[in-house]
Amino acid sequence: MTVATSDRAPAPAAPDGASRPTPRAPRRRPRRGTVARYAVLCLMVVLLAGPLLWQLSLSLKGAGDTLYERPPRLIPTDPTLTNFTDVLDRVPVLRYVGNSALVALMAVVGNIVGATLAGYALARLRFRGRGIATGVFVAALLVPIETVIVSQFLVVRSLGLTDTLLGVVLPGAVAALNVLLMRNAFAGLPDELEEAAVIDGANAWQRFLRICVPQVTGVITVVAIFAFVGAWNDFLWPLIVLSSEESYTLTVGLNRLRGTFYDDPRLIAAGTVIALIPIITFFVLLQRFFFRGLESGGIKG
Amino acid sequence: MSSSTDLAVRERAAAPRRPRAAGARATHRWRFVPWLMLLPGLAVVITFIVLPFGNTLRLAFTDATLLRPGRWVGLENFERLLGDDRFLTALLNSSLYVVCVVPFMMLLPLVLATLVSRPGRLMGFFRTSIYMPVVMSSVVVGLIWTSMLDRRGLVNETLATFGAIAEPVPFLTDRWLLLFSAMFVTVWMGLGYYMVIYLAALANIDGTLYDAAAMDGAGVVRTFLSVTMPGVRSTMALIGVLSSVAAFRVFGEVYVLTGGTGGVGGRNLTMTMLIQREGTGLQAQTGYAGAISLVMFVVLGALLVVQLWLQQREGRTR
Incomplete structure (x- = not known):
């Protein structure tokens, strides 16, 4: 497929034929340009996917494989799954995955509920103090998390939540950025939408749940996905809060892999592959939302 | 069942021209509804961002530790910082990170975005592949590259195969090579993120400009320099600031590549790593x-001011 496409004219027609014509340079030039374009892109794919493939290969190499071979060999000669079972036996990776999943789930629920409610109130209800409330969220958005992390730790400690998953979730349970994103989404809805409902006697809760929320599900999805990925990948904060192995999230647990399996890169590779499977699956399934989220201004600080 | 807000909307429904005026006429039962809706968000943000920020401001001028509330010591902590080698090293490392990483983040993703900004399945595949590392955790990426850059990792073995090196390159142990390796990993992870932002900006460039450039016989490079770059100028500035902030805050990659130690003698600490070290755990010197x-x-904050200034300027010229 690659070969066929790269040989063709510069504007590869989309399957539906909807691509707009791109009349650029005269006929001869784009051909060379196209070859260069694909060469660069393929190089990038090798650079980006290569290390991942190498990890996969390492994780599958068995006792019969020479680890350090010149030239290095990508395809294992003695493929095996024992590295995976070894890692799972010696390190509670599945427990870490479970903890991370729980944290991510709580973060998603917290952000959806908290940001949607607050966003609606800020955008569509009028009350005294609305400006101040908006200001609090904007100010919070501008504070880099690293500069308050020590004080956050003191708060979590005084709440008695150190070494708990709840302590990991709470500071990010409702992100200011998400509140403001939801506020903008609700503010973009036309006034007429609610006016009819008001005439029918709907109160604020009913208008919120039945009329406005269904209109902004796209933004809610984006908020949910970024909350999930953010919580799943977070490292600094769980590293600070968690101290016992049972409560480790995946990132904190993985960080210890290198110390545990210093002598065997195959086991570390198996650990990273186990860690990558869920998030890459998640990404591939939902990739259109990732791109949409970034384009709609969901720029994280 | 009427509330202040019901009234507000109802009035507008009845007489759309009238200015909004209902806020004050709240019936008592519903006045608290907005605050009830704001409660979860405000509670989290105030407890974990606003108040901690105030507390950080206070702590900075005390000699508090985790177990001792501490007393006011004025500027003593800051005087101590000036003589603390680890702090100066961390400041240097984080600043170098900004200086070295940001140019790559401003240019490479733009080149990639121009290359993949056309329809088609294959281009979608390239976009997805380049974006993939963005969703991976810095710990996993750090582990992968630790393995790659190890003394006997793929990079060293490949170089040795071609006879390019006699001794393994100490990517993970040399003070400067380690920092540059971490920067490389950061760029590797971040390309896709900024590429997507550029893609949105590219979509806004007037297509006829490209036609005109083609008519004038401009080549690929010329077109890039005189149409693409000016067209995304404001996005580029924004990405410059965003990536500066991100680079100065770097933590995960450096932490994992140094095995959590910050390099030999802490020479590869970054600012965030230093805060994590000094401010948490049982020996925490929270004041310092x-x-x-x-x-x-x-x-x-200074970087943020630059960002706001850029955005405002952009808003004015538009």
């Missing part, structure tokens, strides 16, 4: 860490 946090806030 507060002072480091404050320095970090000032640097990032």
